Amino acid sequence: MTLPTKSAMNPEEFRLIQEFVNERFGLVLDENKAGSLAIKLAPRLDDLHLGTIADYYYHLKFSPDNRTEHLNFISLLTNNETYFFREDAQLKVFSDSILSFLKENRMRQKDRRIRIVSAGCSSGEEAYTLAMLLLESGQFVWEWDVQIVGIDIDPAVIAKAEAGLYGGRALSVTPPQLLERYFRKEGDCYRVKEVLQRITSFRQGNLLEFGDHFAEDSLDIIFCRNVIIYFNDSTVQKTVEGFARALRPDGYLFLGHSESLARITKIYEPLRFPGAVIYKMRDR
Numbered sequence: 514m515t516l517p518t519k520s521a522m523n524p525e526e527f528r529l530i531q532e533f534v535n536e537r538f539g540l541v542l543d544e545n546k547a548g549s550l551a552i553k554l555a556p557r558l559d560d561l562h563l564g565t566i567a568d569y570y571y572h573l574k575f576s577p578d579n580r581t582e583h584l585n586f587i588s589l590l591t592n593n594e595t596y597f598f599r600e601d602a603q604l605k606v607f608s609d610s611i612l613s614f615l616k617e618n619r620m621r622q623k624d625r626r627i628r629i630v631s632a633g634c635s636s637g638e639e640a641y642t643l644a645m646l647l648l649e650s651g652q653f654v655w656e657w658d659v660q661i662v663g664i665d666i667d668p669a670v671i672a673k674a675e676a677g678l679y680g681g682r683a684l685s686v687t688p689p690q691l692l693e694r695y696f697r698k699e700g701d702c703y704r705v706k707e708v709l710q711r712i713t714s715f716r717q718g719n720l721l722e723f724g725d726h727f728a729e730d731s732l733d734i735i736f737c738r739n740v741i742i743y744f745n746d747s748t749v750q751k752t753v754e755g756f757a758r759a760l761r762p763d764g765y766l767f768l769g770h771s772e773s774l775a776r777i778t779k780i781y782e783p784l785r786f787p788g789a790v791i792y793k794m795r796d797r
Contacts, residue, residue: 522551526566539721539748553589588669597638597687602788608646616652618763626658628732633740634663637674644709663715674715677705723755732759739769750777766792
């Protein structure tokens with residue numbers, strides 16, 4: 514007879530974890546992840562001196578000091594694989610079209626502020642990519658106030674983004690001239706230069722609480738790519754409606770190429786470009 518191990522997860526325990534993950538983080542946890550998640554949780558059970566995953570669930574849900582464990586837990590759940598200059602068709606729209614539109618609007622309004630957010634920024638590659646493209650455009654020099662903010666629920670990846678040290682696959686499609694201009698070599702890796710860090714910052718936060726981090730009508734562009742595919746429809750709706758409150762009336766939302774708002778909400782108008790669809794706020 515084989516005894517169950519501490520890392521095993523029965524269907525009821527998985528259901529409890531599923532419900533917690535959806536309620537707290539807005540994520541949909543597929544049943545085929547039960548085995549791998551149980552293995553990942555085993556060290557946490559040991560560290561917390563807990564006997565079963567059910568005990569771990571009750572710790573997450575009811576322990577008075579559970580916030581720290583929430584952060585440990587989310588690090589086990591999230592897929593943080595990313596790289597610089599990902600999905601270049603959208604980035605071309607951003608640099609060749611949207612930045613020009615925004616500059617024209619801001620000049621008419623005599624407002625020299627640009628605010629861009631990378632939502633679900635992971636380890637920072639997207640935010641720094643946007644910073645490079647904005648600087649390369651040459652459109653926002655001389656007294657422009659530019660800020661690019663990355664936000665992610667996982668504090669571990671935020672720490673990596675703030676450190677700005679990258680290597681391997683993260684830089685695999687970075688143009689050589691931009692690698693030379695915006696990074697300095699450190700051993701086998703590259704660190705972003707101060708010119709990028711000066712206009713880029715990062716913060717830990719839950720996208721379901723987006724309004725706690727960004728004021729209404731304060732943002733020009735939000736990138737949230739390859740994030741909402743992990744959400745159910747109600748969570749997607751709540752998230753993008755939170756984005757809409759934070760965006761200026763002429764603001765833009767970039768989603769991943771496989772993500773769509775067609776079934777979710779009417780508050781955005783899709784704009785079609787070669788190889789890319791982005792979203793603009795409809796008239797309020």
